[in-house]
Amino acid sequence: MSPPAQNEDPAAQSYAARRKDLHVRHVCWATLLAAAAGLLGCAASSGSDDVVTLSAVASSGESGTATLTSLSSSTTQVAISVTGGTDTGVQSAVIRSGTCGSDGTLLAELNNLQGGSSVTTIDNELSSITGDTYSIDVQSSTNIDDIVACGEIP
Numbered sequence: 084m085s086p087p088a089q090n091e092d093p094a095a096q097s098y099a100a101r102r103k104d105l106h107v108r109h110v111c112w113a114t115l116l117a118a119a120a121g122l123l124g125c126a127a128s129s130g131s132d133d134v135v136t137l138s139a140v141a142s143s144g145e146s147g148t149a150t151l152t153s154l155s156s157s158t159t160q161v162a163i164s165v166t167g168g169t170d171t172g173v174q175s176a177v178i179r180s181g182t183c184g185s186d187g188t189l190l191a192e193l194n195n196l197q198g199g200s201s202v203t204t205i206d207n208e209l210s211s212i213t214g215d216t217y218s219i220d221v222q223s224s225t226n227i228d229d230i231v232a233c234g235e236i237p
Contacts, residue, residue, distance in 0.1 A: 173228055183220075191205045
């Protein structure tokens with residue numbers, strides 16, 4: 084920074100210096116925020132979601148959704164949320180090949196639902212489990228052979 088000119092008003096100098104300092108700070112904050120937003124955007128999602136409707140099976144009364152989010156070219160996040168019914172225990176959930184009720188081959192075990200929700204990251208690309216026939220089963224907390232909610236992945 085150059086020394087102030089002899090005939091320049093000290094208040095104007097101070098104002099100009101404060102303004103320049105404020106501008107530099109704004110540019111720094113904007114750069115940091117843009118970088119953080121870019122990092123969070125990459126880590127959170129690649130922008131591709133599929134929502135699966137989980138319908139009650141038999142008279143369970145339990146239903147909800149599973150949101151499948153592509154995290155990368157090789158991982159997918161599965162977030163399940165269910166309500167209703169009387170099952171308040173810890174419930175297991177899985178992704179199977181086939182339609183609801185077909186008892187297809189196990190593709191992935193998901194994290195247990197606690198309080199009606201769970202989030203799991205699986206090592207499958209989202210596009211590899213959509214378009215084919217896969218379903219998500221939520222199982223009873225007392226008997227894993229009893230499916231209380233199911234939905235087919237679109």
